Amino acid sequence: MTSRLFSPFEVRGQTYANRIAISPMAQYNGDDGAVTPWHDQHLGGFAVSGPGVVMIESTSVEREGWGSATCLALHTDRQEAALRELLTRIRTYSATPFGIQFGHSGRKGSGRLPTAGRGPLPLDEGGWRTWGPSPVSFGGEWPVPEALDDAGLARVREAYRQAAGRVNRVDLGLVELHGAHGYLLHTFLSPVSNHREDRYGGSLAARTAFVAEIIADVRRTLTDDRALGIRLNAHDYVDGGLTFEDTIAITGLLREAGADYVCVSAGAISAEARIEASPGYLVPYASKLRAATGIATFVTGLILTPEQGEEIIADGHADMVALARGVLDDPRWSWHAAERLGVEADYPMPYLMAKPGRWPGAALLRPADEAA
Numbered sequence: 001m002t003s004r005l006f007s008p009f010e011v012r013g014q015t016y017a018n019r020i021a022i023s024p025m026a027q028y029n030g031d032d033g034a035v036t037p038w039h040d041q042h043l044g045g046f047a048v049s050g051p052g053v054v055m056i057e058s059t060s061v062e063r064e065g066w067g068s069a070t071c072l073a074l075h076t077d078r079q080e081a082a083l084r085e086l087l088t089r090i091r092t093y094s095a096t097p098f099g100i101q102f103g104h105s106g107r108k109g110s111g112r113l114p115t116a117g118r119g120p121l122p123l124d125e126g127g128w129r130t131w132g133p134s135p136v137s138f139g140g141e142w143p144v145p146e147a148l149d150d151a152g153l154a155r156v157r158e159a160y161r162q163a164a165g166r167v168n169r170v171d172l173g174l175v176e177l178h179g180a181h182g183y184l185l186h187t188f189l190s191p192v193s194n195h196r197e198d199r200y201g202g203s204l205a206a207r208t209a210f211v212a213e214i215i216a217d218v219r220r221t222l223t224d225d226r227a228l229g230i231r232l233n234a235h236d237y238v239d240g241g242l243t244f245e246d247t248i249a250i251t252g253l254l255r256e257a258g259a260d261y262v263c264v265s266a267g268a269i270s271a272e273a274r275i276e277a278s279p280g281y282l283v284p285y286a287s288k289l290r291a292a293t294g295i296a297t298f299v300t301g302l303i304l305t306p307e308q309g310e311e312i313i314a315d316g317h318a319d320m321v322a323l324a325r326g327v328l329d330d331p332r333w334s335w336h337a338a339e340r341l342g343v344e345a346d347y348p349m350p351y352l353m354a355k356p357g358r359w360p361g362a363a364l365l366r367p368a369d370e371a372a
């Protein structure tokens with residue numbers, strides 16, 4: 001059988017050996033925004049385990065966009081240098097391509113660490129100002145963000161541009177803007193959080209305009225061969241929020257602005273959002289969005305088995321599958337998927353002794369008939 005999950009994928013000047021993306025995963029291990037030894041093992045481990053591309057977690061483009069005090073960020077020379085050194089180390093042992101997600105937490109910024117119970121971190125406990133399109137809280141205990149005025153909008157645009165320049169310098173091949181999960185760019189897109197009456201609010205096109213400008217800026221800044229995508233919610237999961245039809249229309253506008261792909265995801269735009277996840281629950285959205293717009297499409301959300309991944313790609317529902325918890329559970333997911341689908345995976349030399357066919361343990365641990 002010829003596997004489609006293990007067929008190459010091209011986006012702009014980037015080629016991935018297969019359709020498996022390690023989804024961006026916040027690690028809460030930044031040191032003043034810079035990567036640390038934790039990221040060596042987290043990202044380096046995936047880099048030697050056979051995915052098509054490894055995404056670096058949501059990385060803030062400005063200080064007030066941090067989600068929490070241990071967020072990654074890319075707005076200082078020190079953060080850039082630490083990232084360059086990390087990538088240089090990984091590139092000594094792996095040719096796996098990397099991408100990075102640009103984040104700005106907007107009104108969900110200044111959060112407590114997961115170990116301190118999540119929720120907002122107030123200013124008097126070391127928190128920071130948060131920003132949004134409008135002074136509307138996420139809900140619950142979350143504070144009202146400051147509305148970005150013209151100077152603030154220009155500042156945020158410049159922050160994205162600067163971060164894109166740093167991506168050129170550290171030589172990452174792909175940037176994904178975080179436009180989902182209730183963070184800053186999503187709050188501009190959604191009528192739940194964007195109540196502006198200027199050119200960035202009101203109609204769908206106006207709500208999309210700020211994000212489109214950022215896409216155009218980042219596109220102009222990145223060298224031509226680097227790909228640019230955006231993560232979008234399939235819809236908002238709240239009454240009065242973005243519908244899936246809105247997401248299709250937004251995708252069209254962002255594609256015109258310069259987006260090469262969309263990653264279809266789901267996350268809370270407000271405290272009322274209720275998202276019910278089941279295996280592959282975002283695949284039907286990705287499939288329709290891909291068919292309706294023709295844009296390259298990544299899909300995430302409870303993609304668990306190799307057969308599921310294979311079917312998503314082979315049936316044309318998406319171009320890439322982005323896995324998170326499944327690869328935390330089994331970092332060698334890509335190898336095991338290759339084994340199940342009868343594809344020869346590339347093992348790094350020191351690990352060859354564990355390769356199926358060379359090691360009898362593989363067949364004993366993962367018998368073919370149980371896998372079927």
Ligand SMILES: Cc1cc2nc3c(=O)[nH]c(=O)nc-3n(C[C@H](O)[C@H](O)[C@H](O)COP(=O)(O)O)c2cc1C
Nearest residue numbers: 023024025026057058300301302303323324325326
């Ligand atoms: C530990 C962890 C951290 C995450 N951090 C991010 C992030 O930085 N950016 C993002 O867009 N999604 C983030 N996500 C969401 C994942 O990328 C993924 O889309 C989601 O978990 C659904 O995929 P899964 O069912 O394979 O876990 C995170 C998920 C996990 C488990």
